[in-house]
Amino acid sequence: MEISDDRPSVLDHLRRQGLSRRDFLNWCAYTASILALPPSATPAIAQALSSKPRPSVIWLSIQECTGCSESILRSFEPTLESLIFDQFSLDYHHVLQAAAGLAAEQARDNAIERARGKYVLIVDGGIPLDEVGRYSTTGGKSGRELVRTAARGAALIIAVGTCATYGGIPAAAPNPTGAGGAFDALRDLIEKTEVMAPLINVPGCPPVPEVMTGVVVHFLTFGKPPPLDELRRPVPFFGRTVHDDCPRLPFFNQGLFAKSFDDEGARKGYCLKDLGCKGPTTFNACTTVKWNQRTSFPMYSGHGCLGCAQPKFWDREGGFYGKPF
């Protein structure tokens, strides 16, 4: 990820800012654990982040609701501050960017030019697949073209959120704007090998923040994505269903189900199957990594899983409260 020789490493940054190496190693150890790596991987992560200058990250939002950006703002291990000021250089993100208009576009284009072939491209939101591009423009340019241009120079492409992975809500029937995910927008370029970067899908509406950051750290450490499944999802986070680790699972096994959101069963934490929970068919890390500093996750707070990390979850038969699973 080297950008130029005179730039300091992440560890230099930390030292300059008075943070200890121990803090840094603790962070590396946590990241290794949520990536399902053995403790012995911690030094490798530390080594990778200590010996390289901060890699460039470019974040493009097309048909987004900004929920994915808000989610990463909630990341606490690591925090967003440590990410964008210490670990990565977030060179374009239109929600946080100080510059506006042409100056912002120049910052983005400079980053693409300077780190060509080396930067991480993150995309959120659906992408209208029509070639005219009338449904989404930024700076007068179509969202689809912006993504295709940035993808050509990326070392890694991460589609975050169910919109950028599978089209998400704009692609729900009848898909009025002809939206798709990042892979759909890049398919021909990938086939023609004009886009060589691996593409990782991190679904969720929004994704768990530590899942997004964990994937980036894995790539920076090992120079390749974590193992991916057939839907290009990182296996460490999407290898199990949320049902597998749900605290209500013992009740499921005993056949004890809440029948209403505030009946006695609901108050005792019974299984939410009869209230529409999609947990057994939803692969995500909500019940393991949990949400908002491990405060809760949907089933712990009484609502069934919507299945928001699954393709086509908006169009599932029976809706959110009908047909269970």
Add this chain to the structure above:
Amino acid sequence: MANPSDRKTGRKSTSEPRAATTGSQPRRVVVDPVTRIEGHLRIEAETDAQGVITRASSSGTMVRGIEIILKGRDPRDAWAFTQRFCGVCTVVHSIASVRAVEYALGHVIPQNAQHIRNLMIAAQYVHDHVMHFYHLHALDWVDVVSALKADPAATAKLQTSLSPWPNNSPDYFGSVQRKLKGFVEGGQLGIFANGYWGHPEYKLPPEVNLLAVAHYLEALAWQRDVVKIHAIFGGKNPHPNFVVGGVPCAISETATATAVNAENLRLVGEVIKKMRTFVDQVYLPDTLAIAGFYKDWATRGEGVGNFLSYGEFPQGIGAAERTTLLFPAGVITNRDLSSVQPVDFEDPTEIQEFVAHSWYQYSTGKQAGLHPYDGETSLDYTGPAPPYEQLDVDKSYSWIKSPRWKGLPVEVGPLARVLVLYASGDLRARGLVDHALGRLGLPIPALFSTLGRIAARTLETKLIADSMAGMHDALMANIASGDLRTFDDVLFDPATWPKKSRGVGMMEAPRGALAHWLTIEDGRIGNYQAVVPSTWNAGPRDAAGREGPYEAALRGHKLKDPTRPLEILRTIHSFDPCLACAVHVIDPDGDELVRVKVL
């Protein structure tokens, strides 16, 4: 940065306006993307030879289609779809949606559910407004690079004079400055690259800049804790869960069965204290301290002079109940604070939307106005094919419609709420406003400005933060009385519903007046429409040529340096734009008459 010298200062002045002056044509300054907002907003401003804006045009440049997607679906699912209008105001569309369905069905929710919803809405306000101030708006007023020149000891003295906030030592500010210095000297400015640093409109002394940078970072950490309230009651943030008929979180019978247990209810109280302390000791004093250097902005950026609030924090538990705890409903026209006019959501002549300058057609013609119950959304894109340099703003130029109240453009949001409170004689609001203006030495009309909008946002945050402990106490007292009900399932089964019904769910979102209108036919959504805050504020000119609030607010601004139009950002950001919410959806067939407007 492009070259090593740029790395040192972060300054870069190579930006040129997108369209240069040609002959006697006015110069057009384009800002696209308007960053540090939610979504995709484009501003085109025409200026005269002195750099004064003579006409501004506001354009939303992205559409999705959620309302059309909602047609035919289960109304109980609508909260989850409409929640995805926006992941910033992640609570408000869910609330408007469940209220609309409950209104249509005559549903009355349990008292605990009302308290919990109020707490979640209040937490959203405080979270949103603080983040808007520090992370979205501050960099229009705070020169990050100038903070490098600050004396940390003087900054510490300043902090001590402002409030008892404990992070006030020279060492602390020295460490923040070193962090910033390391960042700038590292040559990778990231999100701060290419800012308008050094612009002559930045007026703060280096010490105030350093103070604000420190609080920018502190607020990033603070906001993560605030949303625990959403996580406890809704399972996660962004996008917590809701349910028609109450709230989905059962109150736990044991210590660990659900998130709403004794320990977490105590945690809610702690988070409320943390929110209130930050508002009192950081946000409010910072607002007043920074405003003191920008009093010239108390006479700029007024807008249309009409203000609308739907009211929020309902006292009663019926869906049609309009008695509010905090914000009353009403309209103020032509700056007249002597009267507050009522709003009628059902009257077809009051709230209407126009498409004269939007990329839509109406069956009754481009000049017509339609009430949301009778709304149409029919795609008629006539803009240039991308990539384009500029829009034809004499024709249609936005995916946003133009809502009007009795034909008038109105501003919605914190300023509207505070003015309606003030005009209604609310003593707490009057006290706060008078005190703040007194501190700044400004008269009441100073509220009608960019600075007034910012001040109103801060002051209402204090009103809400001060009220949250009472909301929490009310919830705890109701639970202690033995009432554990959080959900009423009597109307949850669609088989119990009338064959046809319709309803409106109104609320005050942090960004302003929000309402969803829906019809239900045979248990399915017949029609679903939302008129949202940034549609009111960011919409284009209407059939009569009247500007929307953004456009009116920008007219008359003098741009010191048209290649770095900082003044445009200041006034637009003072509205806190949220564009994904604001934009209507297109009709998939292009020509079919669609009786919903989709976001």
